Amino acid sequence: MKVYISVDIEGVAGITHWDEATIGKPGYETFREQMTAEAAAACEGALAAGATDLLVKDAHSSGRNILPARLPESVHLIRAWSGDPLCMVEELDESFDAVAMVGYHSGAGFGGNPLAHTISGKVFRLLINGEPISEFLLHSLAAAELGVPTVFLSGDSLLCEDAREARPGIHTVATNTGKGVATTSIHPARAVASIRAGMEAALKDEAARTLPALSDRYEMELWYEKNEDAYVAAFYPGASLHAPHAVRFETDRVYEILRMLQFVL
Amino acid sequence: MKVYISVDIEGVAGITHWDEAEIGKPGYETFRNQMTDEAAAACEGALTAGATDLVVKDAHWTARNLIPSRLPEPVSLIRGWTGDPLYMITEIDESFDALAMVGYHSGASNGGNPLAHTAAGTEFQILINGEAMSEYRLHSLAAAELGVPTVFLSGDTLLCESAHAAQPGIHTVATNTGKGAATVSIHPARAVAAIRSGIEAALKDEASRVLPALSDRYELELWYDKNEDAYAASFYPGARLHAPHAVRFEADRFYEIMRMLQFALVRL
Numbered sequence: 001m002k003v004y005i006s007v008d009i010e011g012v013a014g015i016t017h018w019d020e021a022t023i024g025k026p027g028y029e030t031f032r033e034q035m036t037a038e039a040a041a042a043c044e045g046a047l048a049a050g051a052t053d054l055l056v057k058d059a060h061s062s063g064r065n066i067l068p069a070r071l072p073e074s075v076h077l078i079r080a081w082s083g084d085p086l087c088m089v090e091e092l093d094e095s096f097d098a099v100a101m102v103g104y105h106s107g108a109g110f111g112g113n114p115l116a117h118t119i120s121g122k123v124f125r126l127l128i129n130g131e132p133i134s135e136f137l138l139h140s141l142a143a144a145e146l147g148v149p150t151v152f153l154s155g156d157s158l159l160c161e162d163a164r165e166a167r168p169g170i171h172t173v174a175t176n177t178g179k180g181v182a183t184t185s186i187h188p189a190r191a192v193a194s195i196r197a198g199m200e201a202a203l204k205d206e207a208a209r210t211l212p213a214l215s216d217r218y219e220m221e222l223w224y225e226k227n228e229d230a231y232v233a234a235f236y237p238g239a240s241l242h243a244p245h246a247v248r249f250e251t252d253r254v255y256e257i258l259r260m261l262q263f264v265l
Numbered sequence: 266m267k268v269y270i271s272v273d274i275e276g277v278a279g280i281t282h283w284d285e286a287e288i289g290k291p292g293y294e295t296f297r298n299q300m301t302d303e304a305a306a307a308c309e310g311a312l313t314a315g316a317t318d319l320v321v322k323d324a325h326w327t328a329r330n331l332i333p334s335r336l337p338e339p340v341s342l343i344r345g346w347t348g349d350p351l352y353m354i355t356e357i358d359e360s361f362d363a364l365a366m367v368g369y370h371s372g373a374s375n376g377g378n379p380l381a382h383t384a385a386g387t388e389f390q391i392l393i394n395g396e397a398m399s400e401y402r403l404h405s406l407a408a409a410e411l412g413v414p415t416v417f418l419s420g421d422t423l424l425c426e427s428a429h430a431a432q433p434g435i436h437t438v439a440t441n442t443g444k445g446a447a448t449v450s451i452h453p454a455r456a457v458a459a460i461r462s463g464i465e466a467a468l469k470d471e472a473s474r475v476l477p478a479l480s481d482r483y484e485l486e487l488w489y490d491k492n493e494d495a496y497a498a499s500f501y502p503g504a505r506l507h508a509p510h511a512v513r514f515e516a517d518r519f520y521e522i523m524r525m526l527q528f529a530l531v532r533l
Contacts, residue, residue, distance in 0.1 A: 083497025232348025235527060237502050262500055263528045 011155025013191035045199030104155035107134030112158025171202035233264035275370035276420025278456035310464035369420035372399030377423025388490035436467035
């Protein structure tokens with residue numbers, strides 16, 4: 001069984017401020033360790049469920065946060081970014097049986113997390129077919145297009161609720177509840193234990209493997225903070241300026257959406 | 266008569282070092298003044314030849330180098346970058362009669378100027394149908410696709426010679442000859458006078474209006490300094506990784522080549 005584990009930081013237990021997610025800033029080392037502990041727990045859960053191939057993506061900012069030596073030895077780890085449009089699930093392909101996402105967070109415009117955003121601070125709203133989209137939704141659609149289900153998710157409670165609504169079979173672990181700039185979180189050790197158990201349960205549960213419904217047409221709308229960023233992005237092949245701050249792009253594949261984002265964010 | 270004047274700095278009279286091209290660095294103010302003088306001279310020459318509409322593009326780096334108040338009053342000036350794929354000739358269209366380029370420089374790998382480069386770092390190379398591009402050549406082809414001839418060019422000697430080979434009717438003023446890290450230049454005032462009379466003569470000369478030959482297929486090859494930049498650029502729609510440091514892209518319209526460059530250069 002091949003399992004892909006994509007790990008972000010803004011949804012690990014207790015994280016609350018951008019400093020804690022920024023390399024070199026005070027508080028970062030604490031949460032990079034928590035990110036590592038949660039990633040390792042997900043790997044252990046996957047191995048306990050019978051995973052034979054484990055690929056972990058360090059999917060936050062520099063892509064160089066996880067402490068590699070603390071992961072189980074059988075893991076392959078992807079650090080930094082190649083430019084592959086699959087972005088946070090870089091190098092995922094049809095041969096994988098499942099994707100898991102750890103430390104994920106609510107998207108731009110959702111609330112639910114003081115660190116809510118979608119990929120880049122340049123855009124305050126990213127809509128697909130009229131729905132605001134989180135990194136979880138975007139990458140789980142991209143994975144679904146390759147036939148790979150997202151079976152497990154950990155992160156803030158709003159994201160977990162949204163995920164269970166969009167994907168009734170998914171297993172989730174809610175680490176934090178965001179209230180304005182504050183969070184209420186479970187204990188870091190409890191988050192780690194829940195992720196280990198949750199991941200194992202998800203991989204043993206056939207019902208978690210249901211793929212989300214795909215569309216045959218995607219209309220994306222990107223709302224930029226700065227009108228000049230929208231103006232430039234509108235020159236991407238097939239894109240158009242929809243409003244001074246907004247660019248539209250239509251396609252029939254999620255992969256093309258991710259390809260476009262690679263060049264315009 | 267509508268004339269577009271695109272102005273760069275690395276080919277103005279006397280410029281020799283990157284500091285002199287970089288805002289805030291020692292020597293910059295001298296050459297930003299020279300860039301402004303050469304741009305103003307080109308405008309004056311165009312007005313004398315009968316230009317009624319003049320658009321000037323500040324086409325170097327920040328695109329905030331020219332001192333606006335020193336240009337003739339009828340001029341419209343474009344500062345900054347919109348992201349328009351036409352880049353150094355942003356907003357040019359079929360309604361223009363002629364394009365002039367001032368302060369231009371030899372391209373990456375061509376030598377001829379201590380500041381030789383094409384669009385990005387000095388190692389970055391743009392080949393089109395096997396030919397190493399200078400910024401002059403690139404934009405003169407983009408303008409030609411819109412039916413606009415490049416009638417005048419000033420910049421380093423090697424660039425001027427290569428322009429004559431590509432476009433026999435073009436009028437040029439050679440300001441500097443590059444020798445390794447050094448330049449031999451004409452006097453700044455002489456460059457200004459030569460540019461003024463050169464553009465006037467070019468606009469009055471029907472023979473200068475011949476368009477360079479266009480192709481019906483363009484194969485673009487981008488050679489990056491860093492293999493990781495090539496890898497990322499290779500995901501642009503229609504592009505592919507040709508070698509660890511090189512990306513290939515094909516198009517039948519030159520504009521699509523310019524559009525691709527707009528996105529493939531963003532990361533550099």
